[in-house]
Amino acid sequence: MNSEFKQVVKVYKKNKLAVVAFFxxxxxxILAVIGPYLAPYDPVEINLQAxxxxxxxxxxxxxxxxxxxxxxxxxxxxxxxxxxxxKVGYAVIAITAVAGLFIGLVSGYFGGVVDIVIMRFIDILLxxxxxxxxxxxxxxxGTGIEKAMLAIAIIYIPSLARIVRGSVxxxxxxPYVEASRAMGAGxxxxxxxxxxxNVVTPVIVYLTLLLGDAILYTAALGFLGVGIDPxxxxxxxxxxxxxDFLILGxxxxxxxxxxxxxxxxxxxxxxxxxxxxAVDSKLRL
Amino acid sequence: MALYKYFIKRLALTLPTLxxxxxxxxxxxxxxxxxxxxxxxxxxxxxxxRLALEERLGLNxxxxxxxWNWFSxxxxxxxxxxxxxxxxxxxxxxxxxxxxxxxxxxALFIAVVFGIIFGVSAARYRNTTIDYSMIGFSLLGVxxxxxxxxxxxxxxxxxxxxxxxxxxxxAMGIAIPQVTGLYLVDALFAGNISYxxxxxxxxxxPAFSLATVSLALIVRVTRSSMxxxxxxxxxxxxxxxxxxxxxxxxxxxxxxxxxxxxTVIGLQLAKLMGGAILTETVxxxxxxxxxxxxxxxxxxxxxxxxxxxxxxFAFIAINxxxxxxxxxxxxxxxxx
Numbered sequence: 001m002n003s004e005f006k007q008v009v010k011v012y013k014k015n016k017l018a019v020v021a022f023f024x025x026x027x028x029x030i031l032a033v034i035g036p037y038l039a040p041y042d043p044v045e046i047n048l049q050a051x052x053x054x055x056x057x058x059x060x061x062x063x064x065x066x067x068x069x070x071x072x073x074x075x076x077x078x079x080x081x082x083x084x085x086x087k088v089g090y091a092v093i094a095i096t097a098v099a100g101l102f103i104g105l106v107s108g109y110f111g112g113v114v115d116i117v118i119m120r121f122i123d124i125l126l127x128x129x130x131x132x133x134x135x136x137x138x139x140x141x142g143t144g145i146e147k148a149m150l151a152i153a154i155i156y157i158p159s160l161a162r163i164v165r166g167s168v169x170x171x172x173x174x175p176y177v178e179a180s181r182a183m184g185a186g187x188x189x190x191x192x193x194x195x196x197x198n199v200v201t202p203v204i205v206y207l208t209l210l211l212g213d214a215i216l217y218t219a220a221l222g223f224l225g226v227g228i229d230p231x232x233x234x235x236x237x238x239x240x241x242x243x244d245f246l247i248l249g250x251x252x253x254x255x256x257x258x259x260x261x262x263x264x265x266x267x268x269x270x271x272x273x274x275x276x277x278a279v280d281s282k283l284r285l
Numbered sequence: 286m287a288l289y290k291y292f293i294k295r296l297a298l299t300l301p302t303l304x305x306x307x308x309x310x311x312x313x314x315x316x317x318x319x320x321x322x323x324x325x326x327x328x329x330x331x332x333x334x335r336l337a338l339e340e341r342l343g344l345n346x347x348x349x350x351x352x353w354n355w356f357s358x359x360x361x362x363x364x365x366x367x368x369x370x371x372x373x374x375x376x377x378x379x380x381x382x383x384x385x386x387x388x389x390x391x392a393l394f395i396a397v398v399f400g401i402i403f404g405v406s407a408a409r410y411r412n413t414t415i416d417y418s419m420i421g422f423s424l425l426g427v428x429x430x431x432x433x434x435x436x437x438x439x440x441x442x443x444x445x446x447x448x449x450x451x452x453x454x455x456a457m458g459i460a461i462p463q464v465t466g467l468y469l470v471d472a473l474f475a476g477n478i479s480y481x482x483x484x485x486x487x488x489x490x491p492a493f494s495l496a497t498v499s500l501a502l503i504v505r506v507t508r509s510s511m512x513x514x515x516x517x518x519x520x521x522x523x524x525x526x527x528x529x530x531x532x533x534x535x536x537x538x539x540x541x542x543x544x545x546x547x548t549v550i551g552l553q554l555a556k557l558m559g560g561a562i563l564t565e566t567v568x569x570x571x572x573x574x575x576x577x578x579x580x581x582x583x584x585x586x587x588x589x590x591x592x593x594x595x596x597x598f599a600f601i602a603i604n605x606x607x608x609x610x611x612x613x614x615x616x617x618x619x620x621x
Contacts, residue, residue, distance in 0.1 A: 019422075124305035128597050131559030132577075135594050139581040140316050216430055220563055223432050224578055239433055243567070245439050247451055254440075258433035266428040 002070035011278040018274025035079035043080040043233040047071035052250050066252040068238070070247055074252060077233035078260055083263060084234045086214050089151050092214040095205050096160055096173035098190075099201060103157065104164025105191055109172060119165075122158040129153040134217055138227030148227040152217045156210055163206060167199035175255040205276045212268035219261045235261045290322060291612050295605055301599060310594045311352050314342075314586045341366070342587070355590075358465050364591030369583055380569060384454060385572030389490040389557045390563065391469075394497035397550055403500075404507025404546075405567025406514060407536050419504055426501025430559055435494040442490060452569035454487050455480075474616035488555035491568040499553040508548045510542040517541075547614065549605040558600060 012018060031038075034273075047069050055066035061230070065074040107118040125133065138151035171177065177194050186194070222228040223235025230237050235257040242253030298513035323336050339345050342365070343354055358364070364374035442449045449457065454468055461471045461480050467487070472481035514520065515538050523533050562574035569575070573592055580588035 009327055024356070088425065115540065119597055120301060120305065123343075124309065125600055127302050127306050127556045129559040129600055132593060135562065135577070135581070136313060136589065139589065140313050142317075211430065216428075220429055223563065224566060224581075226578070226581055236430075236432075237406050238375050239436065243436060246436055247444055249444060251440055252434070252438050258430065258437065261429065261430045263431060265430065278502075 003241055008020055008278045011281045012274050015274045018270055018277075021270030021274065023261060025271050026266065028082060028264055029086060032083040037071075039076035039079040040048075041073035041076040043072065044231060045072065051207045052245070068242060068253045069250075069264065070241075072233075074238075074256055077159065078235070079236065080222050080233040080255055081235045081257065081260065082264075085147065085218055085261075086231065087216040088145065088152065089211045089214045089268075091128045091146075092153045093151040093210060094151060094158070094220075095108065096156040096210065097203065097207055098160075099153070100159045100160025101164055101196075101199075103161040103200075105168055106196065107161065108165035108168025109187070109191055109195060115165075116163070119200045122161055125154070130194065130221060134221065135224065138221055141227065143229050145232070148218060148221050149225055151221070152214055155217065156214075156281040158191060160203065160206055163202055164199055167202060168195055171195050171198045201279060205279055208275050209269070209272035212265040212272065215261065215268065215277060216265050288609070288612060290611075292605075292609060293339050295608055299601055299605060303598070304356075306597045306601070307356050307594060308352065309592050310597070311355050312588065313593070314590060315348070317586075336370070344349055351469050359591075359594055360392045364594065365587040367585055368589050369585045369588075373590050377588060378573060378591060378595055380447060380466075381545075381571055381573050381576050384570060385565070385574060387467045387469065387488065388491055388495060388570060388572060389561055391488055392552075392557055392564075393499070393553065394496035395492060395496040396503055396553065399496075400503025401505045401546065403536065405511055405539065407504065407508040408511030409530075411512065419508065423441070423501040423504040426497050426559075429497060431497055432563040432567050433563055433576060436491045438494055439567070449490055450487050454484065454571060456483050456487075459483055468582075474546075491564050491570055493602075494567070495557060495564040498560065499556055502549055502553070503546065507542065509547050510545045514538045514542040547611070551604075551611070554603050554607070555600060558596060571610075 006137070012022075046065070050067050050071035051062050051069060053060055053067040053071075055197035057063045060066065063073050063075065065078065067073055068077075068165045078111070103118060103122075134151045134155050136152055138148055141151060172195060174194075179189060180190055180194055218228070218234070219236030219239070222230075222232075222234040222238075223240045225240055228234050228237055230240065239254050239261075240259040242250065242257075245253055292527075298591060322335055322342075322344065325450065326334065326338060346354075355365075356474070361580050364378075366372065367374055395459045403419050403422070404428050410416055423531055439451055443451045455461065459480060461468055461477070462475050464474050468484035472484055492553050513535075515534070520533060520537060523537050524530070528537070561572060562577060564573045565569065565574040565577055573596065577589065577592045577596075580586075580592065
């Protein structure tokens with residue numbers, strides 16, 4: 001296991017872009033934790049005396065990235081927003097992993113009517129354009145970051161369940177599974193001991209590729225004002241509140257949160273791509 | 286299997302999915318925490334208006350009867366009446382449909398045409414500046430939030446340069462005689478080039494921002510597919526015969542490299558339909574996406590249900606057409 005990991009790292013390190021992406025992603029992950037302590041202002045504190053203040057480019061040292069239409073400090077809001085976006089991203093991964101694995105394992109391992117019913121239901125969920133599905137589910141559940149997490153996870157659960165099911169169908173025909181059953185092993189033992197460890201690699205790769213995407217959907221929901229409270233310092237919600245002031249030339253309200261979304265999505269996507277390539281090359285060896 | 290038999294089989298497989306979709310869309314209104322009537326009407330509500338709305342939405346009937354009523358009307362295109370505008374939901378959808386169709390079709394056109402041109406040039410000039418800039422573009426393009434890109438385009442092209450309009454489909458005071466509702470087409474029917482130009486200027490930024498993600502993906506797939514094909518034996522043979530490189534690329538390789546590209550193009554429709562919701566919000570584009578977002582924010586649930594069912598239905602129908610097209614292109618698919 002250890003040497004396999006080393007092999008993956010070795011291949012990954014050859015991809016310079018992926019290495020840079022990994023460092024940016026790591027910085028973002030650290031910022032998500034310590035960001036709120038670095039923030040000089042309360043991210044939701046309204047200060048009407050300090051509305052639309054430009055930042056450092058006009059020599060502003062109090063608010064280095066300027067203030068928005070309610071006088072809130074954009075730098076502080078961005079720092080708090082990092083935590084929100086990554087928290088949603090992690091939660092989406094966790095929910096998707098648990099639900100997708102469970103559904104895929106049950107469906108693939110037991111087969112029969114259970115499998116047919118589950119697969120039909122998955123077909124139905126996949127019949128919606130993904131953003132539309134997340135949007136209406138978030139709208140139905142109401143406002144709240146936990147609800148947004150659930151709404152976004154529902155986009156990915158069907159695809160992951162399908163991937164897992166496909167792998168399970170192959171694994172369960174393997175001689176070692178048959179051998180284990182012949183020795184009297186029960187279903188739970190076979191699933192946890194034999195099937196699960198052999199389907200987990202594609203799952204990990206899928207989940208890594210999903211993080212950037214999930215952050216993008218979070219920002220999209222925040223921007224549309226659905227599922228995420230518009231006053232929270234979420235990056236997408238910040239774009240939405242700054243949108244109308246762009247024509248007045250107040251560009252900093254939308255430019256900086258947008259750069260953060262872009263940077264986060266880009267670095268996590270490149271990290272995921274690099275990891276997939278590295279794992280694929282390991283599998284080919 | 287003949288194509289029409291494949292079509293019937295494909296249609297039969299879709300029916301249960303469609304019924305499932307309708308059940309989910311129907312149940313949405315019942316999954317809202319709390320009483321839907323309270324949420325829709327707000328706090329200040331008289332018992333009479335409450336009962337009237339319950340009656341109108343049929344909420345006082347058993348669930349399965351409610352569903353049946355809703356479904357049997359929905360398949361006829363009757364999604365009920367908007368709570369806010371008091372217009373039939375289907376009329377609201379139909380009046381905004383052309384705007385969304387125009388936006389997505391133009392975006393798809395941009396993505397396909399430029400995606401293939403860029404992808405082929407990257408492969409043709411492999412490991413040159415052209416190739417590297419195309420790779421860079423496609424890396425950035427798939428990760429950019431299109432709603433932010435849209436805003437940045439507005440800031441640059443409309444606010445700073447003043448070249449293009451900020452929002453809407455036409456300048457104030459212009460009225461194109463409506464035939465199809467697609468303003469580019471209608472302006473041509475009317476024979477009015479200045480109207481056409483105005484509609485095109487309004488369309489440019491939204492269509493370009495909507496196209497970006499798909500464009501980047503198509504560049505990536507075209508490039509790698511072209512590189513695969515260019516390493517085939519028959520390409521080496523063609524080169525050995527002394528065929529000019531441009532002819533090798535454009536006549537020998539391009540056609541065979543298109544199969545994975547067509548698959549990706551088919552998958553872009555879902556992306557574009559979702560992306561239209563965001564783009565329409567950024568550019569105040571009066572399409573279905575904006576209708577949905579507005580309906581969600583004012584809790585107009587009949588409109589939400591109608592739009593979601595309509596879009597899912599359209600999405601399923603488009604997928605069938607795409608599948609048929611593949612089956613036509615590649616007969617092996619019909620036997621799977």
